[in-house]
Amino acid sequence: MSEKFTGSEKYVATEDLMVAVNAAVTLEKPLLVKGEPGTGKTMLAEEMARALGKPLIEWHIKSTTKATQGLYEYDAVARLRDSQLGDEKVNDISNYIVKGKLWETFISKEQPILLIDEIDKADVEFPNDLLRELDRMEFFVYETKKLIKANNKPIIIITSNNEKELPDAFLRRCFFHYIAFPDKETMIEIISVHFPKIKKKLINEALECFFELREIPGLKKKPTTSELLDWIKLLIAEDIPPDALREKDTQKAIPKLYGALLKNEQDMHLFERLVFLSRRNSAN
């Protein structure tokens, strides 16, 4: 068997993630990754490409993306325009076939990693339209009557934010992994991977603040890993001493720079109100 993915110097992979990734790689099936926003779904593909030394092809899905755009597009309008201008190119239809990301993946010389990012953004029918292509790793170009077949079966990573349900037929063809929110130990590992020189004390204080914040009921958007990393980066940049985070019972109870953690006006208000209440309680 080829090399196994065990995380990278910038990415901490948990045991279950490694099992899922390696199963998908070995059995040549797509891996569907779900999880709270900011838990590193997209980063997984990037870091896999780096760790396994394979080229990465990214296909970012938008609400207007159609499945056929991933295969190819026939630019009829350009051809029409060229025909009006009497361009020679017009006689060969293949001049107007624009290759999509899947095509690119299929003709890649070495086995590539294809990231289909945020598949749930697309139309409901989108995954269904890709069933055969992902299953057989081939598709037919009707304009040129050519069958495009994958040289090397690519490793496919699909991410979803759960905005839409994916069809069963599609799910059946995938491996599935849900990136759970990291526990404290994993979080410390993740932070030290990103900030190798950070002081232990700052990590502990920051994490305590962070997990407390996550437990506030009713938050619209709970802060996640990426927000925590941003916040710590800020704390380091501003050179804030760990003790400053601890002043919970005093007048300065609002943690420093918490704007990096809470991205939503209502959440800010909620939080400020809670802080106000706790301050009043401690004053009594």
Added chain:
Amino acid sequence: MLTKFFDNLRHADIPVSITEFLTLLRALEKNIISINLDNFYYLARSCLIKDEKHFDRFDIVFSNYLEGNEFTIEKILESIPQEWLDNPEHLQLSKEEKELIESLGGLEKLLEEFKKRLEEQTKKHKGGNKWIGTAGRSPFGNKGFNPEGIKIGDHTNGQKTAVKVWDRRVYKNLDENVELGTRNIKVALRQLRRLARQGVKDKLDLDTTISSTAKNGGFLDLKLEAEKTNSIKVLLFFDIGGSMDPYIRLTEQLFSAAKSEFKYLEYYYFHNFIYESLWKDNNMRMNSRVPTAEVINTYNSTYKLFFVGDATMSPYEIGSIGGSVEHWNEEAGATWVSRILNNFPKAVWLNPQPIQYWNSIQSIAMIRELFSERMFPLTTDGITNAVNNLRR
């Protein structure tokens, strides 16, 4: 050997297919994992489960499979919300409630029947000493404990507005995946579509292209237009729990159909009637509520509202301050509904109760009046009529 495990998964209502099972076998054959129980667990989960909401059920089946045990009573007990055991005083009865119980044959009789049923229940499940123990400590909460649902209201022979406190139970979020039979509903809902050209102009507008090319002396002048999309906005409010239980499947179908039909769809849950707060997640309904005023202020009046509920309750729950079954409401439900209706002129109530009972239930009449007769049965025809009303 693993087929039993696969069987158990299917029995636990987890949608696993043969294909996925074969994938798991192939993965095992290829020695992807070092033989180790943890890794096997991860691999099996990754192969077989495609939605994190099934993880919990999978875990139960997995551990049962390992132990070789069937479901045990302890497992079910674990699912009881701790708050009930901690705060039994929540469940104490007021004077009115006592009178109500008296009218149903007295508390003693109810409790006796209750215990008898409980014992029958435990016999089926084996080794249920805990059941009785728990029952002794907090008999009033017991309805919720029991997954089979001992419905004390049953004594009242179908009259659903009865004992208040007993109706407290664990609510489940609506499963939006019920695809079966939703086609008719979808077709009905589709009537509500209002197509509008929105967004990037990326479609060829043939008519204008031809005319402007002609004007251009035969040289091509391409005109593009934006694609048509459904721009209708919908808010759904679901009554959940208690008397709505018989209609849960129907409601799920509606939810599932609406979810796939409308791009701008928001939903909230309520219990029996609308008061100052709603919630979005039934597991969090105690601590994560949305103020109704916030809902009114968040969405503009172009949203179309569907209320889904059986509208069957005691009249106090609609018209009186403090009439709610679950809490003390400072303002009557009717006040809140009028507020909502003032803000959203396009609103209908869908009622799963068969239409022939409507006249005999007072609360239904009250709600119909509040909604100026815009109540429709939750049937395909009813939805079609409701949609037509909303389109006006």
